[in-house]
Amino acid sequence: GENVEQHPSTLSVQEGDSAVIKCTYSDSASNYFPWYKQELGKRPQLIIDIRSNVGEKKDQRIAVTLNKTAKHFSLHITETQPEDSAVYFCAAPPDGYALNFGKGTSLLVTP
């Protein structure tokens, strides 16, 4: 099955700086890679996703890049703001349409 590894587990940045979170996956057949943001006590929210036929996707301050050869994908957040503080999860489908999640990255943006 799909194994998703995520790092770092914690990340602290100053407001206005960029943050990068990386994930690696094991199954080369995986073709969908979402990122979820989970604030304390709230539901995971889908913030951006990418499919295997695309190398990069942007949505305002967030972007996801995919390297299929190396089997890794990354979340980039630019001009970070305190409200970006949350736990971020990457995921990949092991088979079918289920999702295997990474263990999460706790991002803290300090003013």
Added chain:
Amino acid sequence: DAGVTQSPTHLIKTRGQQVTLRCSPKSGHDTVSWYQQALGQGPQFIFQYYEEEERQRGNFPDRFSGHQFPNYSSELNVNALLLGDSALYLCASSLLARYEQYFGPGTRLTVT
């Protein structure tokens, strides 16, 4: 447009008891997946339902079972509760054959 809803919000059960959790998918969605999220961990896939049948299952014992109703809502049942079943149980809805999943607020289950 109603999002994914779950009930109850919190639940406290005793070891050995049984529990039923409920989920209503986002309007227009026909597929429901259930995940278990232990404290400090990512969600773990339990199973997925479409057309009232279990389509896919993760690595969870038979104590975990589910059901989907004709209106696409779903239930998760857990029998013979263990202390280790304490977690946030998340329901996610999607469209058949689509990867994008949208989560409900979850049910926090505590087993004492």
